[in-house]
Amino acid sequence: MNKVQVQPMSTFHPVIAYKTSIGKKILMACTGLLFIGFVTGHLIGNLQVFMGQDQINTYAHALQGLGVALWGIRIFLLCFFGFHIWFGIKLWWENKTSRPINYQVKTNIESTFSSRTMIYSAVLIFLFVVYHLLHFTFISTNPEYATLTDSLGRFDVYSMMILGFKNYLISGVYAIAVLFLAFHVSHGVFSLFQTLGLVTPRCQPWLQRLANLYGFLIFLGYVAIPAGVLFNIVKLPGGIH
Amino acid sequence: MKLDAKIPSGPLAEKWDNHKFESKLINPANKRKFSAIVVGSGLAGGAATATMAELGYNVSCFCYQDSPRRAHSISAQGGINAAKNYQNDGDSVFRLFYDTIKGGDFRSREANTYRLAQVSNNIIDQCVAQGVPFAREYGGLLDNRSFGGALVSRTFYARGQTGQQLLLGAYSALNRQIGLGKVKMYNRMEMLDLVVVEGRARGIVVRDMITGKISSHAADAVILATGGYGNVFYLSTNAKGCNVTAIYRAYKKGALLANPCYTQIHPTCIPVSGDYQSKLTLMSESLRNDGRIWAPKKENDNRPAKQIPENERDYYLERKYPSFGNLAPRDISSRSAKEACDEGRGVGETKVGVYLDFTDAINRLGQHVITERYGNLFDMYERITGEDPYSVPMRIYPASHYTMGGTWVDYNLESTIPGLFVLGEANFSDHGANRLGASALMQGLADGYFVIPYTIGNFFGRSGNSSVREDHAEFKKAETEVAERTKKILNIGGKRTPDSFHRELGKIMWENCGMSRSKTGLEEALRIIPGIREEFWQNLNVLGGDQELNQSLENAGRVADFIEFAEIMCYDALMREESCGAHFREEYQTDEGEAKRNDKDFKYVSAWEFTGVGNKPNLHKEPLVFENVELATRSYK
Amino acid sequence: MNLTLYVWRQKNANDKGKMEKYEAKDISTHMSFLEMLDVVNEDLTQQGIEPIAFDHDCREGICGMCSLVINGTPHGPEKATTVCQLHMRHFKDGDKIYIEPWRARAFPIVKDLVVDRSSFDKIMQAGGFISVNTGGTPDANALPISKKDSDTAMDGAACIGCGACVAACPNASAMLFVSAKVTQFANLPQGKIEAKERVQAMVAQMDSEGFGNCSNHLECEAVCPKEIKINFIGQLNREYIKSISSK
Numbered sequence A: 001m002n003k004v005q006v007q008p009m010s011t012f013h014p015v016i017a018y019k020t021s022i023g024k025k026i027l028m029a030c031t032g033l034l035f036i037g038f039v040t041g042h043l044i045g046n047l048q049v050f051m052g053q054d055q056i057n058t059y060a061h062a063l064q065g066l067g068v069a070l071w072g073i074r075i076f077l078l079c080f081f082g083f084h085i086w087f088g089i090k091l092w093w094e095n096k097t098s099r100p101i102n103y104q105v106k107t108n109i110e111s112t113f114s115s116r117t118m119i120y121s122a123v124l125i126f127l128f129v130v131y132h133l134l135h136f137t138f139i140s141t142n143p144e145y146a147t148l149t150d151s152l153g154r155f156d157v158y159s160m161m162i163l164g165f166k167n168y169l170i171s172g173v174y175a176i177a178v179l180f181l182a183f184h185v186s187h188g189v190f191s192l193f194q195t196l197g198l199v200t201p202r203c204q205p206w207l208q209r210l211a212n213l214y215g216f217l218i219f220l221g222y223v224a225i226p227a228g229v230l231f232n233i234v235k236l237p238g239g240i241h
Numbered sequence B: 001m002k003l004d005a006k007i008p009s010g011p012l013a014e015k016w017d018n019h020k021f022e023s024k025l026i027n028p029a030n031k032r033k034f035s036a037i038v039v040g041s042g043l044a045g046g047a048a049t050a051t052m053a054e055l056g057y058n059v060s061c062f063c064y065q066d067s068p069r070r071a072h073s074i075s076a077q078g079g080i081n082a083a084k085n086y087q088n089d090g091d092s093v094f095r096l097f098y099d100t101i102k103g104g105d106f107r108s109r110e111a112n113t114y115r116l117a118q119v120s121n122n123i124i125d126q127c128v129a130q131g132v133p134f135a136r137e138y139g140g141l142l143d144n145r146s147f148g149g150a151l152v153s154r155t156f157y158a159r160g161q162t163g164q165q166l167l168l169g170a171y172s173a174l175n176r177q178i179g180l181g182k183v184k185m186y187n188r189m190e191m192l193d194l195v196v197v198e199g200r201a202r203g204i205v206v207r208d209m210i211t212g213k214i215s216s217h218a219a220d221a222v223i224l225a226t227g228g229y230g231n232v233f234y235l236s237t238n239a240k241g242c243n244v245t246a247i248y249r250a251y252k253k254g255a256l257l258a259n260p261c262y263t264q265i266h267p268t269c270i271p272v273s274g275d276y277q278s279k280l281t282l283m284s285e286s287l288r289n290d291g292r293i294w295a296p297k298k299e300n301d302n303r304p305a306k307q308i309p310e311n312e313r314d315y316y317l318e319r320k321y322p323s324f325g326n327l328a329p330r331d332i333s334s335r336s337a338k339e340a341c342d343e344g345r346g347v348g349e350t351k352v353g354v355y356l357d358f359t360d361a362i363n364r365l366g367q368h369v370i371t372e373r374y375g376n377l378f379d380m381y382e383r384i385t386g387e388d389p390y391s392v393p394m395r396i397y398p399a400s401h402y403t404m405g406g407t408w409v410d411y412n413l414e415s416t417i418p419g420l421f422v423l424g425e426a427n428f429s430d431h432g433a434n435r436l437g438a439s440a441l442m443q444g445l446a447d448g449y450f451v452i453p454y455t456i457g458n459f460f461g462r463s464g465n466s467s468v469r470e471d472h473a474e475f476k477k478a479e480t481e482v483a484e485r486t487k488k489i490l491n492i493g494g495k496r497t498p499d500s501f502h503r504e505l506g507k508i509m510w511e512n513c514g515m516s517r518s519k520t521g522l523e524e525a526l527r528i529i530p531g532i533r534e535e536f537w538q539n540l541n542v543l544g545g546d547q548e549l550n551q552s553l554e555n556a557g558r559v560a561d562f563i564e565f566a567e568i569m570c571y572d573a574l575m576r577e578e579s580c581g582a583h584f585r586e587e588y589q590t591d592e593g594e595a596k597r598n599d600k601d602f603k604y605v606s607a608w609e610f611t612g613v614g615n616k617p618n619l620h621k622e623p624l625v626f627e628n629v630e631l632a633t634r635s636y637k
Numbered sequence C: 001m002n003l004t005l006y007v008w009r010q011k012n013a014n015d016k017g018k019m020e021k022y023e024a025k026d027i028s029t030h031m032s033f034l035e036m037l038d039v040v041n042e043d044l045t046q047q048g049i050e051p052i053a054f055d056h057d058c059r060e061g062i063c064g065m066c067s068l069v070i071n072g073t074p075h076g077p078e079k080a081t082t083v084c085q086l087h088m089r090h091f092k093d094g095d096k097i098y099i100e101p102w103r104a105r106a107f108p109i110v111k112d113l114v115v116d117r118s119s120f121d122k123i124m125q126a127g128g129f130i131s132v133n134t135g136g137t138p139d140a141n142a143l144p145i146s147k148k149d150s151d152t153a154m155d156g157a158a159c160i161g162c163g164a165c166v167a168a169c170p171n172a173s174a175m176l177f178v179s180a181k182v183t184q185f186a187n188l189p190q191g192k193i194e195a196k197e198r199v200q201a202m203v204a205q206m207d208s209e210g211f212g213n214c215s216n217h218l219e220c221e222a223v224c225p226k227e228i229k230i231n232f233i234g235q236l237n238r239e240y241i242k243s244i245s246s247k
C-alpha cells in the first residue's frame, strides 16, 4: 500500500461523494429506506385480501387508475432499485477483496447473521422479485389468471392471489423469499440509521430491537397471505375452481 | 578537553532572550538549503522534526517502531508541568525553576533549568492549539493537579494518558509536514552508527529492520532524541525496544556521556511476579495524591492487609516526612520502600512490595471520585495482578524508570561533537541528580518545540553546509563496520539467547548500581561485567539471517551496547563519593539515613570520554555555578 | 499449565506461510501472553528453530504495537485489553490457542505475525491534524471548552492505532480508527475550523489505502482495547454528510 500518495488537507479538492465508501453507503441507506417504504405499503395493500374480494380489487383497481402516475412511480422505484443493487454489489465486492487471505479461526462477537448475509438475502430477494413480477404483474408464469374478473368486471386480483397460493410450491417460494427479506431489513433498518449518523448511544440498543421487530413483522405479514389461503381463511368466491 | 557550556551572559531571567537575539538567523529562502537528521520521533524528536520542517529546513526523521506514534513518550501517564499559575496558588517561573533545581539536588545547570521553566507555558498553549484534550473544569478552563514533590498544582494532564496525548499532538504536527512533503519519515530503521568527518557530525548509518539493508544518510546536522537507557536494568518501565545504542555509538565517536549513574527509580510500580517477567508497569505517581503508603510494623506479617489493624501499620512516609508525606520525592519514597522490604516487612507472595492504600480516600471522597481520577490505572492494575484495588490495597515496588544522565550537551543542546545535538531524555541537561514528576515531558517538548529550532539555526548560520555526502569514505567504512558486526553476532553460534545475557546484566546492575550503591558493590559489578561481555561474544545464539526482519539480532545489538555502557555507569557511581538525588551511596548518609551531599568536592557534572572497550573512560568535569539559588540540603521533612 | 499453540509462520511478504504447531510447557498464570511467547521463543531458539516474530514494545497497552489474533479475536478474549496486557490466567491447562496476524489487504504481512500498518499513518498524514505551526498560539485558557466536549474528544483521542478494529471487521474497514480522530477534532473548537476538509481528506485516503467499507457489523467496537464506540462512526458519517451538503 506504500505506493499510495497522500493528499495533504490543504490542497484537497472534495471528490464526488458517490465514489467514496461513505458516499456509497449513504446511497444504499436512502434507496434502502425507499424500499422499506414500498415493502411496508405493499404489505398493507396486500393484507386487504383478508377483507374480502371487493376491498382488495377496489384497491388494485384504484392503483391501476393512477395510470401515468403509476408508471412514474414504477420507473422511479426501478431506478433506485438499480442503484441499490449496483452499489450493493460494488460494496460487497470491495469488502470481499479487502481481506485476500482469510483467518483460519474467526469468532464473531457483535455482528449478526443478518448483517453478514446481506448480499445473499439480497440475491434471493432479487430472484424472487423477478419471479414475482412474472407471476402477478405480467402474469406470464400462469397466463390463466389473466382472464379473471369479478362481478363488477374488474380484474380479479383477489382470486389471482388465492389461485396462486393454493399451489404449495409457489407459497413455499414466497415464504422463503419473505424470510430472507426479513433478514435483509432487520439489519438494514438499523444499519441505515447508523449510516445516516442518526444513532445515539442511548437509542442504539432500542433501534436494533426495533429493526429486528420490523423484520419479524414483515415476515409475519407477508406469510400470513399464503398461509391464509392454504388454511382456507381466505376462500375463492363461487364460480372459480 | 575543556567543557564549555556556552551559557549566555546576563541575569538568569534574560539569558535565553539575549541568546536568541545574539543567535544568527537564516534567510527564509536559504533554510531549504540546510538539512537535518533527527533520530527519534518521541516528544523531543517529533516536536523538533515538525518545528524545523515548519521553519523550512529539510528534515528526515528515523524511528525503530513501525510508526512515529509509538515512541515511548506514549506511555507517560501522570502529566506535564507548567508555571501557568492558573490555580493562583503562588506558582511562578522562578518557583518552577527552583523546585526543579532543588528536586535535582543542585546537580543541574541554573541556566538550562530556568529556560525550561520559562518555555513551559508556551508548551501548554501549543498543545492546546494542536487539539490535545487536557482535563478541564466544568467551567471549561484547564484543570491542574499537584504531582510528585510539588506544593503547588501546576501539573496539566489528560486522564492517565498525558504522554500519549502530547505525543499524538507532536505526531499530528509531524504528519502534517510529512503530508506536505517537508519531512521524510523512516520507520523501522535503527541507527547503528554516527559518522564524524573532520570533527563534525555528518550523518548516520542505519539498518532497515525489514530488509536488513544497511544505508548511509548525510546531513548538515544530526539530532539524537532517542530516549533513556533505563533498560540497562533489564526490568524497567521502559518499552522493550528502548536502548542506549544511538547515544552509545555517538559516545564511541567522541561525544561525552554525562552523569550516567543518575538513574531514577520510580516508587509506584507493580512488583515483579516471577523471573519470566519482561518489563515492569508503572502506576502513575498521581496515585500518591490520594493513596496512603504503608508496610506492616511486624516483620514477615503474613496476614492479608485488611486484617492488619491500624496501629500495626507503618505509614512510613507520613511518619518520616510529615510535610510532604506520601508526596515525598521519588528517590526518597523509593528508598524508604526498599528499607521496609530489606527489614523483612515487605508484602505479597514475593515479599518485595509495600501497600498503596485507597481505603481512606474512598471513604472520604466516594468511589466514583476515585474512579473518575484513576479509573484506568485501577483497571490496569487489576488486569495485571488479578486483584481489585478498590477492595484490597495495591502492592507497589520501585522500578527503574528514568535516566537523568545522557550525552553531555551545552546550552545549545550541542554535544562535544560539532553538529551533533541531543534532545530529550537522551541528553543529561536539566534534571540534575533526580527528576521531579511531570518534568520530563516538559523537557522533551521544550527541547523539541522551543530550543533546538533556534540553536540549530545559529549552528547553520555559523558553520554553513556540510560538504560530506553519503559516498564519502567514512560512510563506506562505517557501513562495512556495521555489516561486519551484524555478521559477527550471527556467526557466534553459541548457546545463550540475547535476553538471558540481558537478564544477567540487569540483575547485577539492579543489585549493585540501583537504588542504593556502595564501593564494594560497584567494584564487584565492575569485576563481573567484563566477564558477561566476553561470554556474550563467545556464547551468544542468534538464529536467522541479516537480510530479513530478525528481532533477536536487533536485540543482541542493543544488549551488546548495554553491557559496555553498564561499566561506565558503575565507574560514574563509584567516582561520585556522595549521595545526591537518585544517586545514594550507602557510605554517605546522615544518621537518619538521609542522603549526604558533598558540594565541596562533587558540585560538578561528570562527563566521560571513550578510551576503548573495557578501558576506564576519561573523566572530564563541568563545574556547576549557582548564582541565583543557595545550596540548601534538600529536606522534605 | 501446558498449552498447544498453532502459530502463523511466514518468512516474508512473498512467502505463502502456514500454521505451525508448538507446545508451550509449564506456563505460569501470572505471565502475560507475550511473556508466554517469550518463553516459547527461548526454547524454540534452543531447539534451533527461528523464534516467532511478533510486534510489541511498551507492553503496557498504550503504544499500539502488539497485534495478535488469538482464537479468532484480535487482542484475545479479554474485553478492553491489548495482548500485551492479556494474562495467562484467562487460559486453562491443555487449551489449544490459534495465533494469527492482523489480516487485511491494507496491512500486508511483513513476517510471521508482524504486519505493515503504514496505511494508518498515511490516513493521519492526509488530515489527522490541526494546521497550526509552533509558536504564536494564544494562551491555553483563552478559549474555554466545555468539559463534556473535551471529554468526548479525549474518548476519541484514546485510540492507540493498533488496527484491531480492521482485523476484526468482516470488511477490514478502518472506519472506527478514522472516526476516532475525526470525532476528537470535531468536538473541539480548534478542530471545527478544518472539519470539512479533514473528513474529506481522511476518508479519501482511507479508501485509496484499500480498506473495506463499513456495513455496521459492530465487530470493531467489540475488540477495541480503548473501547472506542461505534457512535463515533455515526459522528464520522454525520461529519461527512455535513461536508458534502454545505459549501
Ligand SMILES: Cc1cc2nc3c(=O)[nH]c(=O)nc-3n(C[C@H](O)[C@H](O)[C@H](O)COP(=O)(O)OP(=O)(O)OC[C@H]3O[C@@H](n4cnc5c(N)ncnc54)[C@H](O)[C@@H]3O)c2cc1C
Pocket (backbone or CB within 6 Å): B039, B040, B041, B042, B043, B044, B045, B062, B063, B064, B065, B068, B070, B071, B072, B073, B074, B075, B076, B077, B078, B079, B080, B162, B163, B189, B190, B191, B192, B225, B226, B227, B228, B237, B238, B239, B242, B243, B245, B246, B282, B401, B402, B423, B424, B425, B426, B437, B438, B439, B440, B441, B442, B444
Ligand atoms: C512509564 C513511564 C511513565 C512516564 N510518566 C511521565 C510523566 O507522567 N511525566 C513526565 O514528565 N515524564 C514521564 N515519563 C518520562 C517521559 O515519558 C520520557 O522521559 C520522555 O517521554 C522521553 O521522550 P523522548 O522523546 O526523549 O524519548 P522517547 O519518547 O523514548 O523516544 C525515543 C525515540 O527514539 C527512537 N529510537 C531510539 N533508539 C533508536 C535507534 N537506535 N535508532 C532509531 N531510532 C531510535 C524511538 O523509535 C523513539 O521514536 C514517563 C516515562 C515512562 C517510561
Ligand code: HEM
Pocket (backbone or CB within 6 Å): A039, A042, A046, A060, A063, A074, A125, A129, A132, A133, A136, A137, A157, A161, A174, A178, A181, A222, A223, A225, A226
Ligand atoms: C405474499 C406476498 C406478496 C403478495 C401477495 C404480493 C402481491 C402482489 C400483486 C398482486 C402484485 C400485482 C399488483 C398489480 O399488478 O395490480 C404485486 C406487485 C409487486 N410486488 Fe408484490 N406481493 C407480495 C410480496 C412482495 C414482496 C416481498 C416484494 C418485494 C420485495 C414485492 C414486490 C412487488 C413489486 C415490485 C411489484 C410490482 C409493483 C408494480 O406493478 O408497480 N411483492 N405484488
Ligand code: HEM
Pocket (backbone or CB within 6 Å): A025, A028, A029, A031, A032, A033, A035, A036, A039, A084, A085, A088, A089, A091, A092, A118, A119, A122, A123, A125, A126, A127, A184, A185, A187, A188, A189, A191, A192, A193, A195, A196, C213, C214, C215, C216
Ligand atoms: C436485489 C435487491 C437488493 C440488493 C442487491 C441489495 C443489496 C444490499 C446490500 C449488499 C446491502 C449492504 C450494503 C452494505 O452495508 O455494505 C444492502 C443494504 C440495505 N438494503 Fe438492500 N438490497 C436489495 C434489496 C433491498 C430491499 C428490497 C430493501 C428494503 C426492503 C433493502 C434495504 C436495504 C437497507 C435498508 C440496507 C441498509 C443500508 C445501509 O447499510 O445503510 N434492500 N442491500
Ligand code: SF4
Pocket (backbone or CB within 6 Å): C158, C159, C160, C161, C162, C163, C164, C165, C166, C176, C177, C180, C223, C224, C225, C226, C227, C228
Ligand atoms: S479504534 Fe480501537 S481498535 Fe481501532 S486502532 Fe484505535 S484503538 Fe485500535
Ligand code: F3S
Pocket (backbone or CB within 6 Å): C168, C169, C170, C171, C172, C173, C174, C175, C176, C213, C214, C215, C216, C217, C218, C219, C220, C221, C230, C233
Ligand atoms: S466492524 Fe466493520 S463494518 Fe463497520 S461497524 Fe465496525 S467497521
Ligand code: FES
Pocket (backbone or CB within 6 Å): C055, C056, C057, C058, C059, C060, C061, C062, C063, C064, C065, C066, C082, C083, C084, C085
Ligand atoms: S505492546 Fe504496546 S500496546 Fe501492547
